[in-house]
Amino acid sequence: MPSMIAISATAVPDHLRGALTRWLLEVTPDLYVGTVSAKVRDELWTSVAASTGHGTAVLIYPTDNEQGFTLQTAGPQRREPLDFDGMTLIGFRGDGQERAKPL
Numbered sequence: 552m553p554s555m556i557a558i559s560a561t562a563v564p565d566h567l568r569g570a571l572t573r574w575l576l577e578v579t580p581d582l583y584v585g586t587v588s589a590k591v592r593d594e595l596w597t598s599v600a601a602s603t604g605h606g607t608a609v610l611i612y613p614t615d616n617e618q619g620f621t622l623q624t625a626g627p628q629r630r631e632p633l634d635f636d637g638m639t640l641i642g643f644r645g646d647g648q649e650r651a652k653p654l
Contacts, residue, residue, distance in 0.1 A: 552588070552589075553586045553587055553588050554586065554587075554589070554592075554612060554613050555584065555585070555586050555612070555613065556575070556584070556585060556586070556587060556592050556610065556611065556612040557582065557583065557584050557610075557611045557612075558571060558575065558582075558583045558584075558595075558596075558599065558608060558609065558610050558611075559581055559582050559583075559607075559608065559609045560581055560583065560599065560603070560606065560607075560608045561581050561606055561607050561608070562604075562605060562606035562607065563599075563602065563603050563604060563606035563607075563608060564602060564604055564606070566602070567598070567599060567602045567603070570595075570598060570602075571583045571595070571599070574587055574591060574595055575587075592610075592612060596610050596623060596625075599625060600623075600625035603625045603626040604626075605626070605627075606626050607624070607625065607626035607627060607628055608624065608625040608626055609622060609623070609624050609625075609628075610622065610623045610624075610625075616637070617637065617638060618638060618639060621639075622639060628644075629643060629644050630642070630643055630644075631643070631644055
């Protein structure tokens with residue numbers, strides 16, 4: 552059964568953008584949305600994850616869980632999805648960032 556997906560692809564090669572627009576609409580720069588089957592979604596994501604280069608990509612699609620969606624990432628991300636007792640939370644990596652001093 553087809554379902555809606557969204558892919559955010561930042562700083563990825565041009566050929567990957569072309570491949571994404573064959574299946575999805577680029578509704579804003581770097582954001583692709585469409586309705587595809589699970590097989591097409593998985594094949595598309597495999598290609599995206601293998602071709603991001605130094606860029607980043609995030610896939611979001613509906614699933615039968617508490618939050619109603621699943622997300623996957625490819626490439627280096629400052630925001631990291633974390634599993635917290637079955638729920639996905641977003642953590643921030645503090646690499647190279649100045650942190651507040653404890654009181």
